[in-house]
Amino acid sequence: xxxxxxxxxxxxxxxxxxxxxxxxxxxxxxxxxxxxxxxxxxxxxxxxxxxxxxxxxxxxxxxxxxxxxxxxxxxxxxxxxxxxxxxxxxxxxxxxxxxxxxxxxxxxxxxxxxxxxxxxxxxxxxxxxxxxxxxxxxxxxxxxxxxxxxxxxxxxxxxxxxxxxxxxxxxxxxxxxxxxxxxxxxxxxxxxxxxxxxxxxxxxxxxxxxxxxxxxxxxxxxxxxxxxxxxxxxxxxxxxxxxxxxxxxxxxxxxxxxxxxxxxxxxxxxxxxxxxxxxxxxxxxxxxxxxxxxxxxxxxxxxxxxxxxxxxxxxxxxxxxxxxxxxxxxxxxxxxxxxxxxxxxxxxxxxxxxxxxxxxxxxx
Numbered sequence: 001x002x003x004x005x006x007x008x009x010x011x012x013x014x015x016x017x018x019x020x021x022x023x024x025x026x027x028x029x030x031x032x033x034x035x036x037x038x039x040x041x042x043x044x045x046x047x048x049x050x051x052x053x054x055x056x057x058x059x060x061x062x063x064x065x066x067x068x069x070x071x072x073x074x075x076x077x078x079x080x081x082x083x084x085x086x087x088x089x090x091x092x093x094x095x096x097x098x099x100x101x102x103x104x105x106x107x108x109x110x111x112x113x114x115x116x117x118x119x120x121x122x123x124x125x126x127x128x129x130x131x132x133x134x135x136x137x138x139x140x141x142x143x144x145x146x147x148x149x150x151x152x153x154x155x156x157x158x159x160x161x162x163x164x165x166x167x168x169x170x171x172x173x174x175x176x177x178x179x180x181x182x183x184x185x186x187x188x189x190x191x192x193x194x195x196x197x198x199x200x201x202x203x204x205x206x207x208x209x210x211x212x213x214x215x216x217x218x219x220x221x222x223x224x225x226x227x228x229x230x231x232x233x234x235x236x237x238x239x240x241x242x243x244x245x246x247x248x249x250x251x252x253x254x255x256x257x258x259x260x261x262x263x264x265x266x267x268x269x270x271x272x273x274x275x276x277x278x279x280x281x282x283x284x285x286x287x288x289x290x291x292x293x294x295x296x297x298x299x300x301x302x303x304x305x306x307x308x309x310x311x312x313x314x315x316x317x318x319x320x321x322x323x324x325x326x327x328x329x330x331x332x333x334x335x336x337x338x339x340x341x342x343x344x345x346x347x348x349x350x351x352x353x354x355x356x357x358x359x360x361x362x363x364x
Contacts, residue, residue, distance in 0.1 A: 026093045028054040035191055036105070036184030046116060049184040050075070050109035052101040054089060060096030062363075063194050063219050067101055068185065070201030070224075072122050072167040074108035075101030081344040082163035083150040088198075088343050091352040100192070104203070105180040106171045120172035124155045124164060130236060130306060131341050132160055139306070140235060141275040146304035147337030148345035163344075170202075177202075178248050182209035189217040196359060200224040201340065204314075205247045208292055212251045215294040220362050222298045222355050225305060225340060229313035231266060231280040236306060245282070245317060253321075254290040263287075272312065279313035286320045293322040298358050300351070302338035303331030328354060 030052065037048025052075055053064075067078045067089070078101055080087045089099045106112040112119075128136075133153025134143040151159030171177040185206065189195060194217050199207035204226020211218045230245045232238075243261045244251045250261075257264040265283040297318060301311040308331075318325040330338055335350060342351055 026056060026090060028056050028093050028099075030054055034110075036187035040113065044113050045111075046113040047105045047180045047184055048110060049105055049188065050103040051188060054093055054099040054101065056093045056096060056098070058096060059098055061098075063196055064098035064100055064192065065092055065196045065198055066185070066188065066192075067099070068181075068197065068199045068203040068206060069102075069104065070203055072170050073200075074103045074166070074168060076108070077166055077344065081150065081348065082159045082166075084162075085150075085348075088348065088352050091349060092356065095356055100188070100195070102185075102188070104170075104177070105184050106177075108168050112169070117171045117173035117176040119169045121169050122167055127164060127167070128154050128160070131339060132163065134304065134306070134339055140309055142304050142308045143306070144304075145331070145337060146339045148347055149339065149341070150346050163341075174248050178205055178209060181206040182213060182249075185210045186213045189214050193217065194219050196220050196222065198222045198224065198355070199226060200343070202227055204228065205242065208246050208251060209249065211295040212289070212291045215291040218295050220296045220298070220359060222300065222359070224300050224343060225302065225307040225311060226299065226314060228307070229277065229279060229310040230317040234277050234310045245321070246314065251292065252290040253287040255287055257287060269316075275309060276312065277310045279310070279316055281313075281317055281320055286322075288322040289318070292318075293324070295323070296362050297323055297325040298328055298355065299325060300328045300342070300355065301330065302340065302342045303329075303336055304338060305340045305342070307340060326358065328358070 032050065032052045034048045035051055037045045040046050067075060069075060069077055078087045078089045089101060092099055103110040129139060132149050135146040138144055151157045154160055196219050197207050197210060199221065204223045207221045207223055211221055230242060232241045242248050244257065245264060264287065266280050267283045269279045269281055271278045299311060299315050301307050312327065315325055315327040330351065335347065338345055342348060
């Protein structure tokens with residue numbers, strides 16, 4: 001076989017594999033680029049992100065969607081599920097959206113410059129206890145309700161192994177991570193124009209910072225279980241703190257929150273019931289999130305996730321600070337059994353549909 005024939009055949013095979021990943025009947029146009037970053041001593045570029053643009057044959061929605069993955073994950077996790085069903089990118093491509101899949105700075109296909117910050121990764125035990133099989137460990141009150149993971153959720157199960165193979169290193173320094181993400185994704189919006197953000201977990205804080213920096217370009221934010229609760233973490237990431245309420249680094253308040261948020265006064269509100277945590281909110285009169293309050297927000301929380309005890313605190317905090325936020329508590333609307341990886345679980349398509357309905361409603 002001639003080399004040209006081999007290359008043509010390989011390209012055809014790769015094309016079919018890619019179409020299967022995003023949904024073969026969609027056949028989007030695929031492109032990629034890098035954006036953001038800056039030179040360090042004119043020797044190395046750091047902070048840039050890999051961006052993959054998927055365009056459906058017929059674009060019917062006025063604004064694209066930018067996906068920002070959570071800890072240890074990349075844009076690939078929105079292409080398909082670990083058991084090979086079409087992922088959320090397929091759902092929104094089918095609905096006529098241009099989709100941007102991204103890798104955070106120093107993550108996946110976005111280069112890592114050695115010596116800046118430190119590296120971390122999730123081991124299999126953390127993944128199964130928090131994400132894929134929490135019902136077998138019962139580390140929070142709602143964990144036993146988890147039913148939607150497509151497999152046993154333990155190492156050795158093909159679906160778990162497929163999922164765990166996608167997990168990559170992440171920047172362990174939260175301050176570096178938040179700052180580099182806010183810069184890179186602001187640069188992305190400067191390049192592509194107005195867009196919806198869908199943030200997940202760790203990326204929740206980055207979405208708030210991007211909305212603060214580019215409120216005229218962030219049309220809406222869908223926060224899938226955003227990093228929280230306000231000010232200080234609850235289980236399982238205790239010890240981390242968000243000095244500025246919903247972010248570790250500065251975000252704009254009116255009146256000013258002062259240097260290092262020293263004028264941001266707080267009060268603890270009792271838990272709404274025994275299965276939820278207490279909330280740290282602002283003392284009244286509350287300061288307003290000056291720029292973020294210009295952006296509509298949807299917070300989505302799963303019934304069985306470790307976020308279930310405290311995501312309502314994030315919603316209360318945002319509302320108190322003047323943000324137009326809706327709370328989609330999946331269990332409360334009859335979407336049962338989901339954990340933190342809701343977007344790749346068995347009923348993930350239904351959840352994507354509810355997100356799509358909300359996005360359309362914002363344009364009415």
